[in-house]
Amino acid sequence: MEGKLQYKKGLWTEEEDRILLDFVRVHGKGQWNRIPRMTGLKRCGKSCRLRWMNYLSPNVKRGDFSEEEDDLIIRLHKLLGNRWSLIAGRVPGRTDNQVKNHWNTHLCKKLGIKRQNGKAMVGSSKAQTAELENSPRLVVETNATLLHDGGCNSSSNDVKAMATQDSTLNAYEASNEQAQSTSQHCVESLWFANSDQLHLINSPGLMEFLDGYPFDLIWQGL
């Protein structure tokens, strides 16, 4: 598989970190499987990638999670389930592994979420996701919640445009009216309205929305 090299496991030493850092400095990220052959490092490529991504990368923020980060993760988790990479992508400086560990050790407890067989009780399994993907329609109340932005930005306008093409239109209009009537900030609307009814969905609209959403607004809104 990875050649005949005997790879080392367990915690990384400073020397190993230095070798990996040197390699990335010279060759850049990627081609992880070349690292053991080229540097003599007794770590498999996969392990090198993980070490870089979760620890050595200059983009990784160390230290405790702030209240704001906790809050953001909780909201994103409610929206996305255990899609740690997606969640981490919205939390600056944090990796999926960090977010996952932080969720499992701190936030589950904080929220009183029980874990079954080591798994958080959240709709996140691949089977559930597949089920949702095969579902004939999106979860209306979730989309309606997402569409509460009142025209904050162009990307969410795009999502609204999508909504007008299907049966979520009425739900959107009704919920939008409600949102406007309560004069809630668009971000508050996004995160708080119908929050107990949010279901895990895997809709392209949602992903587009997340990709385009100006998440700095969320920070301002906290």
Added chain:
DNA sequence: AATGAGGACAACCGCGCGAGA
């Protein structure tokens, strides 16, 4: 001071996906 339990975090494993040969 010794030690066992539980918590926190780093790292590994298995699987799936996409690109290229």
Added chain:
DNA sequence: ATCTCGCGCGGTTGTCCTCAT
């Protein structure tokens, strides 16, 4: 069409640390 390789993801395990007894 199929195989291999590289990569990424989520779940799980291993290891170290802290604290109570």
